[in-house]
Amino acid sequence: MLQYERFETIMNKLQKQSSVRVSDLSRELGVSESTIRRDISDLDKAGRLKKVFGGAVPKTDDTDFAGRSVNAVSRNVEEKARIQVDEKSEVAMRAASLIEDGDLVYIDAGTTTGCMIDHISCQGATFVTNGARHAIRLARRGFKVYLLSGRLKAKTEAVIGPGAVDSLHKYHFSKCFIGTDGVDRESGLTTADIEESMVKTKAIELSQDVFILADSSKFGLVASVTFAPLDAGAIITDRLPDEAYRRQARVVELHR
């Protein structure tokens, strides 16, 4: 087994497990503990994880108040992209079809909104986004693209924080497309990161038409921070698990 493969295996495990042990890795990968220690040291030096006594934990780019690992709940971009692919893609396709020539569109960072990019058919829209990779992909497709300024969060590749909110002020969007971690009748629309939530809230405020992208798995979930009430915009979903949501929000349901 190549050193590089071990590196990737360790990092993959850390995305799901929130911690790994030297002894376990040594057994599972069939190499000595010395080697695992070296690997972990190298990955730590490279800034890809945090070495702790007995093993390693994922490196969170914004330090949790206790300095503890919070990765068990919030996975990173690639991981998230893998799950619920079909549903995400359907929702995204529908959302993309709403974009028209002349629109000034805000596209939120995130995997679901990212799916939209390949499905945008009209050519005359202008885009603003806080997703660094989204911006690159949009620009490649030939669109006029503006990026927000501010700190780049490694895990979600999103520009966040007060700087990002500031640089939003001058825009007046005709449409905005926002992803969400949770949709709940009591808590409304929620997301895991407070700084990301600030950006979402501001973008919604500045937009004429608001669209929330939420595949069916998001309903009933509540993340750390509420960024908008349920009726902040139209919720686009593949399947609505509970008709009760209709009383509180405008819902676009793809499968009946």
Add this chain to the structure above:
Amino acid sequence: MLQYERFETIMNKLQKQSSVRVSDLSRELGVSESTIRRDISDLDKAGRLKKVFGGAVPKTDDTDFAGRSVNAVSRNVEEKARIQVDEKSEVAMRAASLIEDGDLVYIDAGTTTGCMIDHISCQGATFVTNGARHAIRLARRGFKVYLLSGRLKAKTEAVIGPGAVDSLHKYHFSKCFIGTDGVDRESGLTTADIEESMVKTKAIELSQDVFILADSSKFGLVASVTFAPLDAGAIITDRLPDEAYRRQARVVELHR
């Protein structure tokens, strides 16, 4: 078996396997390990895969945008590009070694500055950049990264224009690293895009120590817009084609 066939076989394997070994390929393709190593080196330099100790892994698209597919390029062109890559990389490595803990560093968009990212060894620096992909790569490596706001230019993946210059104002860099298209004794430092030049000029103005990255091929070239005089900062290059430059600028020359 033709070289071309081996190239394709290796690339095909990498699409399914996530890694290949020199020893395996040597046996399977019936050629010596030397040959496989040469093949892998060539494919790596062409940007089609990533060479690792013991074999190779697929190239993830986060490296740089020089990684286009080169199916039928003439040998001469490929050879030339390879040499330039080496020189760029040397220059970048030297530049990266100048970064220290505590620095607030501006990194300009561009391929040469992009090479720096993999070679930054210290962990305690903070970065500001107008390169969208640079930002993503820096963030992945665990650095604190800030992006400028503004329009994203598709070709260079750089944030440019007045918005970008505005969002620069608040920073005071300890060091900045700027790429250039041309270095000329009369015209100074030049670049092709007027909006990119504005960002470069402002970043230089805001920085205590200024470093210009220019491989030897850039000397004597003049692009459309001058963004700074020759003595705006230290010019880092692999080889200085003409000693006369020393009279006008501070030069760091790698090969004497």
Add this chain to the structure above:
DNA sequence: TAGTTTTTGATCGTTTTCGGTCGTTTTTTG
């Protein structure tokens, strides 16, 4: 065909990786 260029395989000194040992540090246990 003869001469040139390119590709390939073998060699060899150098570098990198890896597992085991051992003294030290950290954590757990009593």
Add this chain to the structure above:
DNA sequence: CAAAAAACGACCGAAAACGATCAAAAACTA
């Protein structure tokens, strides 16, 4: 709090991988 256990890192030697070099083989050219 002290002893025991576990984990650690530094070090070393063996093994593997590497790159540079060179000569033979193959492909190309005049």
